[in-house]
Amino acid sequence: xxxxxxxxxMERAASQQRGLFPAILNLASNAVISSNATCGDxxxxxxxxxxxxxPGRQIKNPHCLRCDANSVLSKERHxxxxxxxxxxxxxQSPSIKNGHQFHWVTITLDLKQIFQVAYIIIKAANxxxxxxxxxxxSLDGVTFDPWQFYALSDSExxxxxxxxxxLGPPTYKSDTEVICTSYYSRLNPLEHxxxxxxxxxxxxxxxxxxxxxxxxxxxxYIRLRLQRIRTLNADLMMLSAxxxxxxxxxxxxxxYYSIKDIxxxxxxxxxxxxQSCPLDLDTKKLKCVCxxxxxxESCDQCCPGYHxxxxxxxxxxxxxxxxxxxxxxxxxxCFYNQTVSDLFLSTxxxxxxxxxxxxxxxxxxxxxxxxxxxxxxxxxxSEVSPYSDFPCVRCNxxxxxxxxxxxxxxxxxxxxxAGQCVCQQxxxxxxxxxxxxxxxxxxxxxxxxxxxxxxxxxDPCSNCTCR
Numbered sequence: 001x002x003x004x005x006x007x008x009x010m011e012r013a014a015s016q017q018r019g020l021f022p023a024i025l026n027l028a029s030n031a032v033i034s035s036n037a038t039c040g041d042x043x044x045x046x047x048x049x050x051x052x053x054x055p056g057r058q059i060k061n062p063h064c065l066r067c068d069a070n071s072v073l074s075k076e077r078h079x080x081x082x083x084x085x086x087x088x089x090x091x092q093s094p095s096i097k098n099g100h101q102f103h104w105v106t107i108t109l110d111l112k113q114i115f116q117v118a119y120i121i122i123k124a125a126n127x128x129x130x131x132x133x134x135x136x137x138s139l140d141g142v143t144f145d146p147w148q149f150y151a152l153s154d155s156e157x158x159x160x161x162x163x164x165x166x167l168g169p170p171t172y173k174s175d176t177e178v179i180c181t182s183y184y185s186r187l188n189p190l191e192h193x194x195x196x197x198x199x200x201x202x203x204x205x206x207x208x209x210x211x212x213x214x215x216x217x218x219x220x221y222i223r224l225r226l227q228r229i230r231t232l233n234a235d236l237m238m239l240s241a242x243x244x245x246x247x248x249x250x251x252x253x254x255x256y257y258s259i260k261d262i263x264x265x266x267x268x269x270x271x272x273x274x275q276s277c278p279l280d281l282d283t284k285k286l287k288c289v290c291x292x293x294x295x296x297e298s299c300d301q302c303c304p305g306y307h308x309x310x311x312x313x314x315x316x317x318x319x320x321x322x323x324x325x326x327x328x329x330x331x332x333x334c335f336y337n338q339t340v341s342d343l344f345l346s347t348x349x350x351x352x353x354x355x356x357x358x359x360x361x362x363x364x365x366x367x368x369x370x371x372x373x374x375x376x377x378x379x380x381x382s383e384v385s386p387y388s389d390f391p392c393v394r395c396n397x398x399x400x401x402x403x404x405x406x407x408x409x410x411x412x413x414x415x416x417x418a419g420q421c422v423c424q425q426x427x428x429x430x431x432x433x434x435x436x437x438x439x440x441x442x443x444x445x446x447x448x449x450x451x452x453x454x455x456x457x458x459d460p461c462s463n464c465t466c467r
Contacts (some may be wrong), residue, residue, distance in 0.1 A: 019209075019272030019314030020291055024118055028084045028264040032110040035080035037102060039092045039256065044068035044076075047095050048254040049126050050232070051190040064253060067092060080107060083259045090125035090260035096229060097252035105257060107224040109264065113285050114139060114220045117266040122195040122224075125258035129193040131185050132160060132228035137219035144223055148197055149180035152228060157182065160227075170198075175205040175213035187230055192260075208315050209272070218269060229255045272314025273299035293322035307336040308348050308357035324349055325357035328386040330371035333360040345369055365392040367409075374409040379419040382411045397421035 039045060048064040068076045078092035094102045120135065131152040136144040151157045154165035157180035166179040184195040200206050205213040268277035270288035280287040290299035292314060293306040302311045302322035312320040325334035326349045334357045340346050341356030347370050348355050362371035365378045366386075374380050374392035384391045395407035396419070403422040411418040 017319050019316055019319055020270070020275040021272060022267045022270060022274060022277040022288070024265045024267050026263050027111050027115055027117070027266045028109060028262050029086065030112065031084060031264070032112065033080050033084055033107065033262075034110075035091065035093075035105065035107045037093050037105045038069055038080060039078055039094045040067035040071070040076070041069035041094075044071070045094065045098065046249075046253060047092070047256060048250065049191070050128065050254040051126075078258075083107075083262045084109075086261075088260065090258050092125070092127075093226075093257040095253050095256040097249050102256070103226075103228050105226045107226070107259075107262075109222045109262070110141065111220050111222070111264070111266075114218055114269060115266040116214060116217050116269050117219050117222070117264060118198070118200045118217065119263075119265040120195075120197045120199070120222070121261070121263040121265075122197075122259060123261040124191060124193045124195075125260040126191050127256055127258040128187055128190050128230040129184060129195055130224075130226045130228070130257055131230040132156060132226075134161075134225040134227070135197060136223040136225060138221040138223065139219065141221045144221070146178050147199060148178060150185050150195070151180055151182050152185050152230065153182050170202070172203045175203050175210055176216045177203075185230060187232070208317060209313070211313070214269070214271075214313075217266075222264060226257055229257060231255055268298075270299045272320070292319055293324070302336075304333045305331075307334045308346070308355035310336050310338075310356070323355065323357075325359055325370075327357075327359035327362065327371045328366070330362045330364055330366045331359050334358055335360060340369060347372070364390050365394075376406050379407050379409050382418050393419075395419060395421065401427035 039047060045067055046064050047067055052063075066076055067078055069079065071077055074089065078090060080091045082089040083091040091107075093105045096102050117137070122129075130150065133150050135147045135150070137147050138144040148170070149157065149161045149163060151160060151165070154167065157163050157165035161180050163180040166181050169183055170179060170181050172179065184193075186193075199217045200209075200213065203213060204210075268274070268286050268288050270277065270290065271294075273292045273294040274288040274290050276289045277286045278289065279285070287297070288299050290296070290303075292299075293303050294311070295301055295303040300311070305327070306322035306324050308323035308325045311322060314320050326347050327334060337346075337356045337358050339356070340358055341354075344353040346355050346357045347353050348357070358369050359371045362368070362375075365375045367373055367375045370386075372386045377395050378392035379395055380386065380391045381393065392409075395405055397405050397407050398421075399405060401423055403424055406422070408416045408418055408420040
């Protein structure tokens with residue numbers, strides 16, 4: 001039992017020293033997906049499989065099939081929701097027999113909240129992978145930015161997208177670099193091909209997440225802008241020169257897009273301060289369970305009372321746990337001030353003047369950056385700790401002999417004791433001085449401490465020194 005407790009404590013200590021990250025989930029399974037074109041809508045159509053019409057390939061019983069969005073048969077319906085339902089059904093676009101415009105099809109996923117997206121995997125169904133297309137991201141569903149360009153060939157990267165192609169498997173030189181690749185637009189395989197887009201791995205900041213990479217991979221909306229169906233080279237010239245509706249249907253019916261699965265690997269954005277992100281039953285959104293003394297929907301701020309150091313995101317190597325302010329248990333709230341930190345004016349919980357925590361609303365008549373001193377009109381006796389309950393007592397300055405009701409708040413000043421009042425001219429703290437009472441007679445006057453009722457003795461020779 002003791003060993004188990006020790007292991008748990010060691011694990012907890014380790015979690016404070018490194019960043020915490022939720023598990024990567026398939027975000028597509030809970031997304032809202034839409035497409036601006038689907039085969040069989042508005043009316044039924046016939047399509048053929050390209051793999052069954054390639055010269056030199058022996059296919060038994062080749063035949064064409066029917067697509068009808070309104071069919072009672074599920075095998076004839078190919079809605080876009082099939083792409084994320086985890087089944088063997090698929091989405092399919094209208095073939096270019098219906099017109100050249102069906103090269104341009106847009107698919108949009110709404111993840112319902114902003115996530116950090118690590119990768120996207122797209123699996124084709126009964127057709128080749130798309131030729132030219134753009135993978136895009138957005139935070140608001142209005143403004144979209146490209147994540148990656150895909151082209152039929154390296155020359156298409158230059159001619160269509162005005163980008164130098166990245167040769168071979170995709171690689172990245174910076175955390176925010178957008179590239180164009182033809183690696184995943186090859187004709188083969190003619191069906192069931194896959195496209196793997198890694199948005200974090202292979203980038204410089206992958207091991208120790210940078211803010212630039214986090215911003216680059218953050219998205220709520222993901223858009224696939226398909227712009228060119230992959231065709232056989234033998235058909236390319238004919239289809240480029242003529243309206244597809246004028247070409248033999250046996251050719252055009254076999255060119256369309258099909259996707260049987262879209263997987264979006266990602267996680268809640270908790271800035272390295274949470275290792276779990278369960279579904280909130282009230283908001284119907286995934287919510288970070290913040291650790292490291294952080295708060296906020298995304299653990300993007302320090303909790304009240306934990307602002308001795310500025311908030312920082314956790315990383316793979318550093319937890320950047322928010323540090324508690326040292327307010328001597330006199331308040332639960334504070335804020336961070338950079339100037340206070342630069343001047344070493346704030347004391348942390350270890351008694352070291354490090355950090356910029358400034359306490360707010362000090363209670364029990366306390367005051368100061370750390371609630372370490374007393375409010376005006378109160379003082380802390382030298383034997384009383386700042387951590388004590390009600391450490392400050394009211395000053396006892398007699399206004400007849402004191403400058404004001406305010407006394408020395410503590411004994412930090414050399415030669416001044418805690419609670420000592422500031423006396424007026426002619427008065428002292430617990431002593432005897434000569435004060436001329438009039439121009440005719442000079443008498444000695446006894447003045448007691450300014451913390452006690454003042455007393456003036458007019459007897460010239462009683463407890464005083466005659467002048």
